[in-house]
Amino acid sequence: MTGPSLDDFVEMPDEVDDETAEQLADQATETQDMTGEVCPYPQVEAKKAIQSLDSGDLLVQETDHVPSTENVPRAVGDDADARVWRSGSGLYRIFLRKR
């Protein structure tokens, strides 16, 4: 890590297609319904959940808050690999696999 640099200006989690999203949702160890929630609660809840999971476990957050798709992955940082699914109608799933 080099600390703040302009490279992380646009860092976005990888997006997954509809099919992959369905498969991942079935593998979820824990699912959090974060619809209707705004920052920073999805971040706080994701951090808490990741701390209690085992390595390789998958946490899924369902959210309708656009910024969460970027700042939830940022909040868990190196603790998990993040991927995001966008439904195209304002609903998103954030997949966090604990490292």
Added chain:
Amino acid sequence: MVSNVLTALVVGVGLGVFLQKGRFCFVHAFRDFFAFKDSRVTKAVLVATTLTMVFWSIAYALGYYQGFWTPGWGLTGLVGGFIFGVGMTYAGGCASGTLYRAGQGYLHFWLTLAFMGVGYAVFTVLFPTLESAYFEPFTVGEGVTLFEVSPVPAPVLALGVAGLVLLTYATLVGRSATGGAGGADDATGDSTAVRADGGRRTSGLGASTPVVGLRQFVAGTRAYVRGFAEIDDWKAASKRPWDPRTAALGITALAVLWFTQVSIVGVTGPEARWTGYLLQQVGVDVGGFEYWGSVLFQGQGVGLTVDMIMIAAVILGAFVAAVWSGDFSVRVPKRRRVPNAVVGGFMMGAGSRLAPGCNIGNIYSGLAELSVHSFIATVGIVAGVYAMTHWIYRDVGCAI
């Protein structure tokens, strides 16, 4: 007047689009920096404010401007700013964030807006008392912008400040890039920078750190510009989230247009006027209240003003952008978050009047016009965000 209304629509809709597409959020800019050292949006805010300052200083020097907003400075900025900062962190959106998310379909932020209105109304009722008990003792000096009192021309001053901002940024980036090589983790990057000279001497790279940072800055900017050349499908690209820097550039351009035609960009002032205007429609004698009648509407009668149209257009612009991106939906808040919208909204409404000014009036426009009041109010707002962030993250901890 007609051209001003047109300008208001263009600027408002444009701001709504850029705010929504760039997820340009002042709470995120400070909260996530304190909590996770996530500085992406902080940088976007810095870019927008610094660029706006440079362009406004040029417009001012050439005489193409309509006036500054410079309230008297003193402790009011700290007190009101702090209340506003706590409120916006608790509500989950700043004054501008609340507007664009209202357009995106969040009922949470419509509720926040409504309770900001309650805050404005309560403040207005208490205004005669507050004037003698709060504003008079707490105001130290006349409001002023450094553009007007500076012995050097405003653009020179602005470029100097912009240069300092860039140098500070380059030093921080350069220091964490060179100092972090020894295996230190990310979290120590900035704290060593804060420890001032110690880190510089031990690393022996003091002179070169700003250069390293500047190189990164140039490389990052080049990569950003190149990014546009790599877009082959502009329609698909426009639907994806935009780089916050693109939002910063767009907001700057619109702010320059607004500054030359109407005024500085503000949000809560026009909202407080909206509150008065709407109450007038349901039969309240709004003009009879000193704050609405003689301060906000300046004795010219309670009616629609161009800045009111502009901020309403922000909601419209955000709606259009959200529908275009597939990000629009009516979002119903969880019941346990209702207090956030209610209490946070009220604190934002009341705090923005006590400061006076919100994140846009003070952090964005106020810093960009180098208003003395806004430096103090910015400190107050950021302190409020800092305190509230630590409270909200008390279970998981904050980085700084």
